[in-house]
Amino acid sequence: MTAMVQIDGVEKTYKGGFQALKGVSLDIREGEILALLGPNGAGKTTLISAICGITMPTGGSIHVGGHDVVRAFRKARAMIGLVPQELTLEPFETVWNAARFSRGLFGAAPDDAYLEDLLKRLSLFDKKDNQIQELSGGMKRRVLIAKALSHDPKVLFLDEPTAGVDVELRRDMWEIVAALKETGVTIILTTHYIEEAEAMADRIGVISKGELLLVEETDALMARLGRKEMRISLNEPLGAIPADLSDYDLRLEDEGQALIYSYDTRAERTGIARMIAALTEAGVTIADVETSQSSLEDIFVGLVHQRDNAEGDAA
Amino acid sequence: MNWLAVKAIYRAEMARFVRTFLQSIISPVISTSLYFVVFGAAIGSRIDEVEGVSYGAFIVPGLIMLTVMTQALSNASFGIYFPKFIGTIYELLSAPVSFLEVILGYVGAAATKALFIGLMILITASFFVELQIQNWPAMIAFLLLTCISFALFGFIIGIWAGNFEQLQLVPLLVVTPLVFLGGSFYSINMLPEAWQTVALFNPVVYLVSGFRWAFFGMADVPVGVSLLAIGGFTLACVSAVWWIFKTGWKIRS
Numbered sequence A: 001m002t003a004m005v006q007i008d009g010v011e012k013t014y015k016g017g018f019q020a021l022k023g024v025s026l027d028i029r030e031g032e033i034l035a036l037l038g039p040n041g042a043g044k045t046t047l048i049s050a051i052c053g054i055t056m057p058t059g060g061s062i063h064v065g066g067h068d069v070v071r072a073f074r075k076a077r078a079m080i081g082l083v084p085q086e087l088t089l090e091p092f093e094t095v096w097n098a099a100r101f102s103r104g105l106f107g108a109a110p111d112d113a114y115l116e117d118l119l120k121r122l123s124l125f126d127k128k129d130n131q132i133q134e135l136s137g138g139m140k141r142r143v144l145i146a147k148a149l150s151h152d153p154k155v156l157f158l159d160e161p162t163a164g165v166d167v168e169l170r171r172d173m174w175e176i177v178a179a180l181k182e183t184g185v186t187i188i189l190t191t192h193y194i195e196e197a198e199a200m201a202d203r204i205g206v207i208s209k210g211e212l213l214l215v216e217e218t219d220a221l222m223a224r225l226g227r228k229e230m231r232i233s234l235n236e237p238l239g240a241i242p243a244d245l246s247d248y249d250l251r252l253e254d255e256g257q258a259l260i261y262s263y264d265t266r267a268e269r270t271g272i273a274r275m276i277a278a279l280t281e282a283g284v285t286i287a288d289v290e291t292s293q294s295s296l297e298d299i300f301v302g303l304v305h306q307r308d309n310a311e312g313d314a315a
Numbered sequence B: 001m002n003w004l005a006v007k008a009i010y011r012a013e014m015a016r017f018v019r020t021f022l023q024s025i026i027s028p029v030i031s032t033s034l035y036f037v038v039f040g041a042a043i044g045s046r047i048d049e050v051e052g053v054s055y056g057a058f059i060v061p062g063l064i065m066l067t068v069m070t071q072a073l074s075n076a077s078f079g080i081y082f083p084k085f086i087g088t089i090y091e092l093l094s095a096p097v098s099f100l101e102v103i104l105g106y107v108g109a110a111a112t113k114a115l116f117i118g119l120m121i122l123i124t125a126s127f128f129v130e131l132q133i134q135n136w137p138a139m140i141a142f143l144l145l146t147c148i149s150f151a152l153f154g155f156i157i158g159i160w161a162g163n164f165e166q167l168q169l170v171p172l173l174v175v176t177p178l179v180f181l182g183g184s185f186y187s188i189n190m191l192p193e194a195w196q197t198v199a200l201f202n203p204v205v206y207l208v209s210g211f212r213w214a215f216f217g218m219a220d221v222p223v224g225v226s227l228l229a230i231g232g233f234t235l236a237c238v239s240a241v242w243w244i245f246k247t248g249w250k251i252r253s
């Protein structure tokens, strides 16, 4: 199957000389949801901007639906919908007019029935005659989505769709994205949160400092990253791990004051309950328990390390 | 050519005009009426006639020009500056449109608004003075060209401006003085000779003079020269816009 979005060695150096993208290559398949995961300043928005025509790449090429985004920009852009990171909307416009404007701007003939259905799907229809300034932040983000979908695009970019959105709305957003996927739209979203990428995406691309570190199926990546550690502080220091507990992935730290248990969050059973029971059985008393997951930063550092090592091996 | 996009931009801009219709109309109409009271009645009672035309009527073409120029300029510059300011420009940049569609939409709407307000002033004026228009086609042509060229000029300013101060700078520092010194309220023949020569360097003089000729058949400069001047100005604006388009100046990062 050919790629819906084909990114080849895209570079972007901003006017001041800062290189925000250092040769990114990526194929996005038709109908998939791809999450671009990366910390602040990684280049996520820059990459999306280069695809959508908001910024001019300084190197490489991009095709959407087979059309070069620079040379055949009309055909390429007509296929794209973009929900920007910031809530940028004309405050005095009504929801309905905003959606109709976007549809026209993207060269689609008026179709009130389509817009009506779209607004209903986004639970915006009863607000259609309200001015945008009267809406809450979450609704404004839906208006942005409605605008982006107003011309029935084949590819949708969502730049941090859940930034500044409460838990409930976040779930909502996940559902909206899932429903969109059902209609066959290819979706690219960016996020800072690995859980979010996991919940929504078929594949995850990790981007840092203008480089795409890896792109992997969500399940495969999560299996690699889904390990969590539990730190068990003990009342009495242990000299060694009790023999009964040798089956568990345990190690001692702080001169025997703490036991570290690592487990797979995605495994059918984490073994925590049985391990604690075994500890009690062995007469170990527990002072405190705390769990931690490697932060996104750790993951990035780990990934960069892995890659550097791989390069070192190859050399 | 994406005509649906042109239509969408034009409609959205006109919707803004309609939303603020009263403000948009009332302030030019009131200020015109004030001009009539101050210039027409107070000063006019002493000047009486300029080359056979009552002073009240004489200032009408200049007043219309004054308003049309400032309206076209400010509407177009604000129209394109506003999306830059609030960030909605992203949508224009990501849409399947070239600069041409964007210009047609914004400049077309700004010119329409200015034209409409110009006609409102003409109607207001007709309540104060008796007006005759000798050459309707010339009157319309001058009015249209002025609307379009100043809207283009405003569009360029709006693209160029990085903040609200810059947006106000050119209208305040360049356009308003030129317009006031452009013979709206007097015939440049009434000026001392040396100043008449200086006045000929003011492009607005040619516009007002040509426009006045369409009304009364009398002009400070030959009407052909006026037409050439406004044509030249329009052309200059079109070239500037074309250059901006070619270089992507200040629009895409």
Ligand SMILES: Nc1ncnc2c1ncn2[C@@H]1O[C@H](COP(=O)(O)OP(=O)(O)OP(=O)(O)O)[C@@H](O)[C@H]1O
Pocket (backbone or CB within 6 Å): A014, A015, A016, A018, A020, A038, A039, A040, A041, A042, A043, A044, A045, A046, A047, A085, B253
């Ligand atoms: N117009 C610009 N001019 C110069 N540098 C820019 C410009 N836009 C972005 N940058 C820089 O490029 C880098 C990447 O920015 P970008 O907005 O793409 O990051 P991001 O991954 O979207 O970050 P965030 O998660 O914070 O949104 C940053 O270092 C940023 O400062």
Ligand SMILES: [Mg+2]
Pocket (backbone or CB within 6 Å): A044, A045, A046, A085, A159
């Ligand atoms: Mg961003």
